[in-house]
Amino acid sequence: MSITERMLETYPGSITGTDQARLRACVDACAACAEACDACADACLSERSVADLTVCVRTTLDCAEVCGATRRVLTRQTGSEERVLRALLNACATVCAVCRAECEQHAAEHAHCRICARECQICEQACRDMLSTL
Amino acid sequence: MSITERMLETYPGSITGTDQARLRACVDACAACAEACDACADACLSERSVADLTVCVRTTLDCAEVCGATRRVLTRQTGSEERVLRALLNACATVCAVCRAECEQHAAEHAHCRICARECQICEQACRDMLSTL
Amino acid sequence: MSITERMLETYPGSITGTDQARLRACVDACAACAEACDACADACLSERSVADLTVCVRTTLDCAEVCGATRRVLTRQTGSEERVLRALLNACATVCAVCRAECEQHAAEHAHCRICARECQICEQACRDMLSTL
């Protein structure tokens, strides 16, 4: 059982308006995607072909940032506001889609881009799954 | 001249697709709003009536987080992607609008909420101004 | 295999000066602790006794912030600087120790504080284990 799941189980208030399994999956996907993106940005910086990977560095940094912010907002349940969740999940899904497309261009050459693209795909789907329940 | 302005002036690439004055205004508004929201969340925690301000604490923390992420993404110009900027600016404007409405409910009693509501208003407008130029 | 482990395996540069197993454990402990702390802060806000938990809210937010920053810095390997790692790991261990002590005071009453205290303990140890290898 992940830490997200255990913490959700002990939440003293009611968690309304969201499917708990999808919420948990989305929090964990955001955390994993943020880690993959931060690592991919740094791996790109270490490639000899870094000059061809600058857009990838930037995109993975942006994706890590938005996934991190989304994780924190989703984790908070007190006074959750549907409009905010909706706009932020949409932004997160968008940056994941863009980052996945960017990383896929380098996936044949760089394993870190291949793994990162896959995490972006999972996270985009988790955001869309959660959006569909709001 | 703000640090944002000085750094933009030294940017070696071209800054395309955005009005520089609006970009700078938006970065600075996000930074100011993040600081106001973090401070307001903490001030609410120090109020004797904290039990009535928990939604305000949560909303200001969310707003600080999204403004912070938006500031960082906007600051990066290498390979800026319009779809990402659009979705993130929309999310930031949304959370600023929600946070402003929440803080305005407490503005008569708490000066920190009054100042914070005003920063949220400025930041929402700066995001919308920048969205209109994309 | 965690995403941290898979990304480290694909890192194109050399990972010097650190024990990889401890690095990975520390990155994952920081991520788990950040999530537990963000969730605990929000759970405290939802308790009827929130007025008695404001120091806990603040401390868990600080711990989440420092763990999050430490995770990102540890994830980057390009040009890793021992002095920075040492100072940051020390700060992270310190805030985890303080947060654990705070949460333990509420552990009998609140399961979220009990779980959070345990994650802080694990993360403090992971930081100290990594410090011992630098």
Place this chain on the structure above:
Amino acid sequence: MSITERMLETYPGSITGTDQARLRACVDACAACAEACDACADACLSERSVADLTVCVRTTLDCAEVCGATRRVLTRQTGSEERVLRALLNACATVCAVCRAECEQHAAEHAHCRICARECQICEQACRDMLSTL
């Protein structure tokens, strides 16, 4: 009057154990340094000589991250804990010193590194000034 100053003035609790002018100066220096570092990282990515600047990208990203975390922790006054502030200010001063030294190596060629080095110097000093009052 900066937003930091205005928010501190409306703080409902007592701000103990710190010199308010130095606290405010340190919060503002962390915010400015975070912005300069994020912008410098991105400017380095846009330089033709990016392959020679990868350590600079990494160091400025780390510095931005730690300055951002320090800003948020300093902004919170509820239950401020001296041990945490001390360790974090020390980490922030350290990363600023390292980042300044890195950027100074490129200051002759790149104006963004020159400005960034100066912000790192100011922020390091502000952290040390605040440390001296704890």
